[in-house]
Amino acid sequence: MGVLEGRFGDNILITSVDKVFDWGRSRSLWAVTFGLACCAIEMMCTGASRYDLDRFGTFFRPSPRQADLMIVSGTVTFKMASRLKRIYHQMADPKWVIAMGSCAICGGPYWQRGYSVVKGVDQIVPVDVYIPGCPPRPEALIAGLLELREKVIMKEKVLAKAAQEA
Amino acid sequence: MTTEELLEILKAKFPGLAFELAATKPDSAIRVPAEKIGEVAAFLRDEPTLRFDMLMCLSAVDRKGSFEVVYHIFSMTNGHRSVLKVFVPTEKPQVPTVGHIWRTAEWHEREAFDLMGVEFVGHPDLRRILLPDDWEGHPLRKDYKTAEEYQGLRTAYDNLNDTPDLAWELP
Ligand code: SF4
Numbered sequence: 001m002g003v004l005e006g007r008f009g010d011n012i013l014i015t016s017v018d019k020v021f022d023w024g025r026s027r028s029l030w031a032v033t034f035g036l037a038c039c040a041i042e043m044m045c046t047g048a049s050r051y052d053l054d055r056f057g058t059f060f061r062p063s064p065r066q067a068d069l070m071i072v073s074g075t076v077t078f079k080m081a082s083r084l085k086r087i088y089h090q091m092a093d094p095k096w097v098i099a100m101g102s103c104a105i106c107g108g109p110y111w112q113r114g115y116s117v118v119k120g121v122d123q124i125v126p127v128d129v130y131i132p133g134c135p136p137r138p139e140a141l142i143a144g145l146l147e148l149r150e151k152v153i154m155k156e157k158v159l160a161k162a163a164q165e166a
Numbered sequence: 167m168t169t170e171e172l173l174e175i176l177k178a179k180f181p182g183l184a185f186e187l188a189a190t191k192p193d194s195a196i197r198v199p200a201e202k203i204g205e206v207a208a209f210l211r212d213e214p215t216l217r218f219d220m221l222m223c224l225s226a227v228d229r230k231g232s233f234e235v236v237y238h239i240f241s242m243t244n245g246h247r248s249v250l251k252v253f254v255p256t257e258k259p260q261v262p263t264v265g266h267i268w269r270t271a272e273w274h275e276r277e278a279f280d281l282m283g284v285e286f287v288g289h290p291d292l293r294r295i296l297l298p299d300d301w302e303g304h305p306l307r308k309d310y311k312t313a314e315e316y317q318g319l320r321t322a323y324d325n326l327n328d329t330p331d332l333a334w335e336l337p
Binding site: 078079081082107111112113115116118119123124 | 296297298305310312313316317319320321322323
């Protein structure tokens with residue numbers, strides 16, 4: 001924040017508007033209510049009282065217009081692919097996608113012979129965080145969400161990290 | 167009521183028809199000539215001593231060369247159950263519908279049509295029920311060949327190093 005920092009008295013913080021917005025966004029990632037297969041059961045469990053996703057500011061909205069986050073929890077069939085794409089396009093920017101479970105990542109158990117299964121939801125929509133597992137436990141989903149939080153706040157840092165690892 | 171007893175009743179009621187007992191496990195079944203399944207079903211449902219008022223499941227099996235359509239029926243009134251089977255050749259898989267006798271059959275027949283390609287003659291609305299409308303072929307048939315792609319998305323990957331193309335790049 002450079003030149004302006006420390007020029008004002010106590011209790012006055014200076015930051016860029018984007019940073020404040022990103023911080024706010026990262027703390028209230030509302031997910032669109034939408035489950036596809038067995039992984040969705042685990043996602044519901046994460047949302048319910050035992051794991052209580054509300055603690056992290058994530059809860060499920062019944063409309064894609066009110067959501068920032070799409071958790072693709074389960075098997076994406078070819079028939080569902082066009083619907084899923086439509087839901088994604090109906091969400092307002094900025095928006096993020098989590099691919100939860102092997103099915104959403106690569107087709108899972110249906111990878112080789114599933115005639116009706118899309119082999120990875122990243123062929124249809126861009127994915128921010130991949131959570132492996134069949135199904136991933138609620139802790140894993142929460143870890144994925146926290147990872148996404150990082151990504152929302154610190155885009156540059158995450159992209160640099162990705163480039164370094166590649 | 168055992169399947170054998172039911173077979174006797176059917177033979178007495180329809181003397182001209184060739185019923186057969188298929189002694190399969192766990193349930194033995196009665197083989198019914200395909201073209202008469204509608205009449206037999208109506209009789210089974212309406213006869214007061216039988217009253218098979220519920221179709222629990224209708225499914226199709228590919229026997230290579232012929233399709234087997236299996237009807238699991240149950241009587242809620244009398245508490246007995248039985249199994250009927252119908253065989254049709256693969257080249258001309260046509261079976262009369264039983265949708266007007268048991269309404270449940272309508273969706274079950276659509277499923278058997280969708281995945282196995284059995285045609286139910288007289289069905290009011292024989293469309294695909296699970297797969298998309300523009301799908302080609304009937305995937306549960308033994309001779310089904312998976313299409314290369316569907317709407318631009320590849321359907322099959324043969325080895326683990328063969329990875330899908332991403333539709334999206336990092337910014
Ligand atoms: S990854 Fe496993 S648990 Fe999740 S939807 Fe696929 S099969 Fe079900």
